[in-house]
Amino acid sequence: MTLADWLAGVIFVALNTYAVLGGADFGGGVWDLLALGPRRERQRELIADAIGPVWEANHVWLILAIVLLFTCFPPAFARLGTLLHIPLALVLIGIVLRGSAFTFWRYGADEAQHYWGVVFAIASLITPLLLGTTAGAIASGALGDRGPMSGDGFYGTYVAPWLNPFALSVGLFALVAFAFLAAVYLTLEARERELQEDFRRRALASGVGVFLAAVVALLLSLTGAPRVRDGLIFATWALPLHLLTAAAAITALAALWVRRWRVARGAAVTQVSLILWGWALSQYPDILPPDLSIASAAAPAATLRLVLGALALGGLVLLPSLFYLFRVFKGSVRLT
């Protein structure tokens, strides 16, 4: 492992953490949109209470990943920004609307409140879909180097890489996976038995949805993303990884079935993380397949060493603070 590999790993850890923490905050918005039945308002309250104290901190994992990417792998960031301008701009609009609507909704306390809830929920649906789509575009290897004279035209250069069945299927997978995580977490947040059961049913349903979405994405990868296909099906590490992921998925669903909430949470996080690392392994050593490798995109060693030092020092401040935050707000909850 080179220095650049380590930093690429750190960036992926930040993305992984964003997916399981920030992703669940998006998922909470999805369940807000789908709030149904007699306990609809209580479901919404629970979601907002669960997200409130932590979602700003959860959001920063994405920013951390972005600044580390442009510091350590500037050419990769430049190419992403150029070729994925459209979906990333849409993601930004989603993030802006979602973040501000959530706060206006929580602090509004007036007649417009209902609309903020709707904006928050719809933005929570669209943003993860597009985030997943950009991940799909990267994995598919459509972001190869193209000069100004590539002859692909506007559509071929700026739209086709992400507006295709495989990339969109990854977007769908991200959406379902985030909703699944959120539902699993909410079983632990609920203070009433009935709410807990509401989210148990949702977790079970979306858990099955995660499986289906993963199968669809894998099938589409056969033609849409050869690198992913070769990695996830034919590589030596593929089988053990699939077995582990399947074990985690089954554990999560079984634990939900028998109401072992903490086990379910651990297994769900493991499952989603393993799928993400499967993607990472399938495209290693490339940062942007097919032609930009981690080594060729890396910043000079002086920068990488300094960033690694800063990460270590920053971690000393950050990790205890995060631990404190989650201990204060996510400690054990008693049912009433």
Added chain:
Amino acid sequence: MSDLLAARSQMAVSLAFHIVFAVIGIAMPLMMVLAERRWQVTGHAIYLDLAKRWAKGTAILFAVGAVSGTVLSFELGLLWPRFMELAGAIIGMPFSLEGFAFFTEAIFLGIYLYGWERVSRRAHLWAGVAVAVSGAASGIFVVIANAWMNAPAGFELVNGQAVNVDPVAAMANAAAVSQTLHMTLAAYAATGFAVAGVHAVLLLKDPANAFHRRALEIALIVGAPAAVLQPISGDLSARHIAAHQPVKLAAAEAVFRTQAGAPLTLGGWPDAAARETRFAVRVPYALSLLAFHDPQAVVRGLDQVPESEWPNVRAVHFSFDLMVAAGTYLALVALWTGWLAWRRADLARNRWLMRAVALATPLGFVAAEAGWMVTELGRQPWVIYGVLKTADAVTPMPGLMVPFLTFTLLYCCLGVIVVWLLYRHIIRSPAVPEWRGFYMPGGGTRDTGGAS
């Protein structure tokens, strides 16, 4: 509108929007912590009410600041990929540090906002302190990155590639100290006077309202010292750009011809074609004196570089004068306030002072925005001064007018909503008029919480 102009406009709108929230995010937590501390020391419930209101304001503004900051970090790549490709490795370091500072801020803001009943009083106050300190730190890191664009350091350019990259030297660039100092003071002065101004307006109607009196006091404690120190830091900045960014100074002062004993040009209408500024007031020798502390010093004019490398002289000169005028006004009001406070006068009942403070409400933000216009427009046509031109940094994607208009519309809507929310929930007098008439001379003890 060309794609380059659309990209520049989108970046300008994004920055101008974000700066307002960034500035408030630096100073508002300090005010909130001061109010909470006073509540803990004096036991007056009025301070707790104040701390909670300011915390609510901080929450709303922080959320908008966080998302608009996210937009900017992505826009660096969406609009200026070639800039980031060259600069990322050199100047990404302060952005990474800013990431950590922002992380700390978000964590402790969560604890502060939602932890009133969950953590001890001492821990709660310290969470507020952590928010205030990390907010200031993240502002400083981002301004260091901007300072590098004005005074690039820590690399050598060989065939368009950066070699011998030294991120520490890049952070320690020549503009870093003067710019970070100027911006941090600006944040405290602008926010302090904006909050003080709003409460001054309300005190003009209701001078006995203890809630607004206490709010005014804390806001002025934060804003006034910064406003007084700001001209000194401005002098530091001016001397820096005189030495290191002479074209920016020449544009700010509309100096077309290099000359010794240069006068200070106030106002007027710079005419780049005729190379003169009409209708301006000129103070003899003052520019040489201010920029070099020597009345005979030579000030380099715009004639030192070809006209193709001139910034928009009219816009830079106008912005500069606007910044200086607004900043001077704040400094004078701050001095007047300090004098009256020293004489132990009742500030809230001094109607002329309250009018002057009320007039200052927007001026700190006007000065901050105008200052950023000077530093950004004054650097054009360069994005990295002397290294990379803005036109060479822009994305090759066509149709940039569309994202520009979309984000502008988005920010306009957000701006209106935020102002409306702040008015409804933070600024208005408390619904229960319990603080009415509870003026506490010398920190008296009559307010025991709605006993009227």
